[in-house]
Amino acid sequence: DQKARFHSMVHEFTDKCFDRCIGTPGNSLSSKESACLGNCVERFLDTTFFIVNRLEAIKQ
Amino acid sequence: DQKARFHSMVHEFTDKCFDRCIGTPGNSLSSKESACLGNCVERFLDTTFFIVNRLEAIKQ
Amino acid sequence: DQKARFHSMVHEFTDKCFDRCIGTPGNSLSSKESACLGNCVERFLDTTFFIVNRLEAIKQ
Amino acid sequence: AQQLLQKMTDKCFNKCITKPGSDLSGSDRACLAKCMDRYLESWNVISKAYATRVQ
Amino acid sequence: AQQLLQKMTDKCFNKCITKPGSDLSGSDRACLAKCMDRYLESWNVISKAYATRVQ
Amino acid sequence: AQQLLQKMTDKCFNKCITKPGSDLSGSDRACLAKCMDRYLESWNVISKAYATRVQ
Secondary structure, eight states: HHHHHHHHHHHHHHHHHHHHHOOOOOOOSOHHHHHHHHHHHHHHHHHHHHHHHHHHHHOO | HHHHHHHHHHHHHHHHHHHHHHOOSSSSSHHHHHHHHHHHHHHHHHHHHHHHHHHHHHHH | OHHHHHHHHHHHHHHHHHHHOOSSOOSSSHHHHHHHHHHHHHHHHHHHHHHHHHHHHOOO | OOHHHHHHHHHHHOOOOOOSSSOOHHHHHHHHHHHHHHHHHHHHHHHHHHHHHOO | OHHHHHHHHHHHHHOOOSOOSOOOOHHHHHHHHHHHHHHHHHHHHHHHHHHHOOO | HHHHHHHHHHHHHHHHOOOOOSSHHHHHHHHHHHHHHHHHHHHHHHHHHHHHHHO
């Protein structure tokens, strides 16, 4: 179902973005780490749309 | 069955621990490499139990 | 079917060999990058045969 | 929850137990606890960012 | 096509978006476009090399 | 056995064939043979350690 798919995507994004954004784990997320995590998800989605659209354009 | 699950776990641990413990492959495992492999499995299992127990404690 | 298996192998090889052979993506594949990709596939297949044959020899 | 546990264990083992010794030291446990907390926090930040985007 | 899309997206995100910023910059897009083209070219080179070998 | 073959091939290809050339050289083969032997030995060490632990 939809909720399961949403959670599965969140697991995947966390897997991708945690190493990229979090260095040595500290006592809390810094605002920089937090911003990095949000940007990581958004830019990954942007990248997916960019690639899908460009593939469509190439095909035509 | 149980034997298949055991083997599947051993494959997974070997996959995880080989790169971590074995440098350039030599003519035999050094005692240091051998100890590293055993510790790698045991500490991974300890880590799993630590995390499961702490998750339970957090939930309550 | 056979065509699907062929494509699936090509996806896997591209996944393995792209990072190994392609640095910063340029305006075209250099002849060096192109040769590296071909060699990467062929040496991976050689490696597989070498390992399968040696495993058989060890068993006997 | 199984998927969370598995990925968190892999990440935190890699981050905290770089040289597996003869037991989990106090500093290993402290690192694992922080890593878990940051992983769960990251999961929440990412869940919100993704929810905002797909709404 | 799904498999191609997924692997290409992962590879090109890792190669081009090393520090995710507040939007996809022009140079991010240029890198992604080149990365896609080289990925598709690589796929073709590899497909030919494999076909030759299994014939 | 399939799983062993696949993981061993990936590991040993990565360890031994870092720059794929126009054939498998003698030193590539020597490295692959050692890598296989160490991989099988590692499998046994790990199997024993895990068996001891789950008993």
